[in-house]
Amino acid sequence: MTILADRASENRTALLDRLAELGELRAQANLGGGESAVARHRARGKLTVRERIELLLDRDSPFLELSPYAAWGTDFPVGASVVTGIGVVEGVEVMISANDATVRGGTSNPYTFRKTQRAHEIAETNRLPFISLVESGGADLPTQSEIFIPGGRAFRNLTRLSSQGIPTVALVFGNSTAGGAYVPGMSDHVVMIEGRSKVFLAGPPLVKMATGEEAEDESLGGASMHARTSGSADHLAVDELDAIRLGRQIVRSLNWRKAGPGPSQPADPPLFDPEELLDLAPADLRQPLDPRDVLARMVDGSRFDEHKPLYGTSLVTGWASIHGYPIGVLANARGVLFREDAQKAAQFIQLANQVDTPLLFLQNTTGYMVGTEYEQNGIIKAGSQMINAVSNSTVPHLTMNIGASYGAGNYGMCGRSYDPRFLFAWPNAKSAVMGAAQLAGVLDIVGRASAQARGRDYDEEAAAAMRAAVEQQIEAESVALFLSGRVYDDGIIDPRDTRTVLGLALSVIHNAPVSGLHDGWGVFRL
Template identity: 70%
Template sequence: MTILGSRLDTSSPEYGSRREAMLAKLAELDAEHAKAVAGGGPKYVERHRERGKLLARERIELLIDPDSPFLELSPLAAWGSDFPVGASVVTGIGVIEGVECVIAANDPTVRGGSSNPWTMRKTLRAADVALQNRLPFVNLVESGGADLPTQKEIFIPGGRIFRDLTRLSAAGIPTIALVFGNSTAGGAYVPGMSDYVVMVKEQAKVFLGGPPLVKMATGEESDDESLGGAEMHARTSGLADYLAADEHDALRTGRRIIRRLNWRKAGRPALASAAPRHDQDELLGIVPEDLKIPFDPREVIARVADGSDFDEFKPLYGASLVTGWASVHGHPVGILANARGVLFGEEAQKAAQFIQLANQTRTPLVFLQNTTGYMVGKDYEQAGIIKHGAMMINAVSNSTVPHITIVMGASYGAGNYGMCGRAYDPRFLFSWPSAKSAVMGPAQLAGVLSIVGRASAESRGQVYDEEADAAMRQMVEAQIEAESLPFFLSGRLYDDGVIDPRDTRTVLGFCLSAIGNAPAAEPAGYGVFRM
C-alpha cells in the first residue's frame, strides 16, 4: 500500500509546544501582512476614498471571480527597509472569467503609488510569473511614477518592466492595462505597451510629461485633460481602447476583455482528487523550534498529497532524502523532501536519478526543504561528496519540468541550491514561518570566523583576545540569526511569500493549476555527470 499513515502524537507535550510556537509566528506574520493591507495609513486611505476611488485590494476583489481565491505574491516586499511593507504595489494570481491571470495593482495610498526599488523588483517578479506560466497580465494602474530620491536604483533596471510587457505580448500572452489615475513619465508606457487599454473618464491621466514639465521644456501651457486625459486618449490619440464611466465600469470592461480571449490551457488537465486522510491543521505541530532536531517529512506529505497517497522511490537508499510520487489537487508531482537535514552522497545520487525520471515523464517537482547542506569531513570528501553534490545540482539546474519549493525549516549552504532555492528559478517558492536560510547556521558561521581569527593571531605570534572573540561571536550570531529569518528573506523577494503551513496544499494546488496554462517544456539536456 502507498497510503501514508501517521505517527504524529497530537497529545504529546512536544506537539503542543511546536504548535504554540508556530501559532505565535503566525500571529507575527498576520501583523506584518496587516501593515501591507493598511497601505499608506488611515489619513491617506481616507483621502483616497474622499476622491471616490477604490483601494487597490478592492479593485482586485471586484476584478476576480466572486468567491475565488487570490494568491498574493511577495506581500512582505520591502520588509526591514526604509520603505513601507508591500512596496506600494499588490501582485498575485487571480481567476478572472475562469482564467488564471497575474494581477499587479499600484497602491496610490502609499506615496501616490510611486515606485521604489522594491516595487520594481516585485513587479518584475510578477512579469516573470506571467511569462513562465503563460498567464495573462493585468495592470491596475495608478502611479506617480518613480520615487525620485531613489531614481538611481530604479531608472536603468526599471526599463525591463516595459521590455517584459512587449515580450509577453510577443509570446502570445495578453497584457491588459486598466488605468484609474496617474500614469506619467515612464509609467505612460505601461498602457502604451499593453495589448488592451481601459481608461476611467475624468480620472485617468496618461502623459510622458505633465503640464509643469511641458511648461519647463517647451513653454507650452496645457492642462491635464487636454494633455493626457482619458477622453482625449479615447477620441484623439487612440491610446485608450475603452473609455470607462467609472472604476466599476473599468473593472467590468476588464473582465469582458478576459472573457473574449477564449483562453485555453496548454498543459495537462488535472485529474480527480481526494482530500488527505490526515488533518491539515496538524501541520502546525510538526516542525520543532530547534531546527537541529529532525522531523519526518512524510508527516507533511501525508497532509498535503491527495488521499495521503505517496509512492516512495528508493525508500531504503539515501534515507536522509525522501523521494516519491504523489498528486496534489489532481496534479501529478514528484516530491523531494529532506528527512534528517544533512545530504550525503547517496542522497545526492538518489535525487539526481529521481529528477531525471521526473523529466522523462514530464512530471513537475515539489521540493520540501529542511537541509543543513551537504556533509563535510575527511571521509565524505574522500568518498566524493563534491562530485555527488554537483551531480544533484546539475540535475536541478538543467531540469525543465516546473519546480515548486517550500522551505519548511533549515535551508543552509549548498543544500539550498540542491533543493532548488531561489537561484535555481523554481516557478514558485514559499516559506513557512519556521524557515531559516543562510550560508550556514549562526553558531557555525561565528565559530568559523573565530577559528580563522585565532589561527591568524597565532601565525603572527600574537595573543588572541578571548574577550573580543566572545563579543564578535555574539554579534555575528545575532546578525546571521536576524538575516536568516523568513520575514527578512521575504522582504528581499527571496521567496514569493511566507504562508501558513495549513495552506500548503491549497497554495501548491493553485500554483500547479497556474503552471498548467503553459505547454510542457522540451525534455532536459544535462551537462556531464562526474562519476
C-alpha cells in the same frame, strides 16, 4: 504522528505566535498608506486597490497574493506600494499587478520593482495573461539611482509577454506619469476612465520647465484625449466600475486556453488533518522532521509511493498528487545530504523528466556533508551531479522551505537562484550560507589562525563580542520574514494552507506545456 506531545505543543505555540505577527503585518499592508491616506483616497470617489482586485475577480474565486511582505525591515512600507497575485477572471487564471495609490501616490521604489519583476517572471514562465491596475506617480524620486536603470526592464517585460502571445491589459484608474506612462503604452489592451485617467510622459509643471508651454491636464494626457485623439486608449470608461467591467470583457474575449494537461489523479483530501502541521513544523530547527508526516497531511489521499526508500535515507523521494496533479517529491529527512542522497536525487529528477512530471522540493537541509571521509568518497562530485540535474531539468519545479535551507543544500534543493516556478516558506523557515553559530565559529577559527600566524595574542574578550554580534546578525538575516521582505520567496504561508497553495500553483503552471528533458540518453543509474 512521530513527535512527542510536549514538543508538538511547543511547535504549535511558536508557530501560532509567528502567524499572529505575520497577520499584524498583513493588516498593516492592507491599510496601504494608513487610515488618513485611505480616507483621502475615498473622498476622491476612488476604490482602494484591494476593492478593485476583488471586483475584477470572479465571485468567490481565490486570490493567491504574492510577496505580501516585500520591503519588510526597510524604510519603505510593507507591501512596497503594489499588490501582485494570481486570480481568476472570467474563468481565466491571470496575473494581477495593482498600484496602491494611498502609499506615496503609488510611486515605485526598489522593492516595488523587485516585486513586479517577479510577477512578470511568473506570468511569462506560466503563460498567464497580465493585468495592470495602474495609478502611479512613477518613480520614487529620492531612490531614483536604485530604480531608474533596472526599472526599464518592467516595460521590456510587458513587450516580451506580448511577443510570446501572452495578453497584457492595463486599466488606468488615475495618474500614470513619466515612465509609468509606458505601462499602458506597452500593453495590448488599454482602458482609461473619463475625467480620472491621466497618462503623460511629463505633467504640466515639467512641460512648463522643459518647453515653456502652458499645458492643461486633460488636453495633455486626459482619458478622453487618448481615446479620441492619440489613440493610446482602446476603451473609455465612465467610472471605475465600468473600467473593471471592460477589463473583464477583454479577458472574456481572449478565448484563452491552458496549454498543459489537466488533473489526472483522484483529488481526495488527505487522511490526516492538515491542522497537525502546526505540531510538526519545528520551532527549533535542530528537531527532526520526517517529511512523510508532512506529505501525509498534504497530498491526495495521503498516498505516497516512495522511490528507493532503503538507499540515501537522508532524502525522501517518491510520487504523489495534489488536487489531482501528479508530482514527484524530493524532501530532506535528516538535514545533511550525503553522496547516496545526491545520487538518488539526480536519478529521480531524470525519472520525473522522462514522464513529464513536475517536481516538489521540500527543503529542510543544513547542506552537503563535509569531512575527510566524505570528500574522499566524492561528495563534491555527487553534489554536483544533483545540482546539474536540478539546473537542467525542464519540468516545472515548486519549492517549499519547511525548515532550514543552508549552504549548497539550498542550491541542490532548488533554491531561488535555480528558478523554481514558485517558492514559498513556512514561518519557522530559515536560509543562509550556514547556521549563525557555525558561521560565527568559522570566523573565530580564522581569526585565531591569523593571530597565530602573525605572532600576536588573540583577544578573547573581543572575539566573544564579535561572535555574539555575528550570530545576532546572521540569525536576524536568515529568518523567513527578512528573506520574504527582500522578495527571495513568493510568500510566507500558514503550514495548514500548504495543500491549497500548492494546488493553486500546480493549476497555474499547467497553463504552459509541461515537458521533461528528453535528450536521448535515457536515465543514468548514478
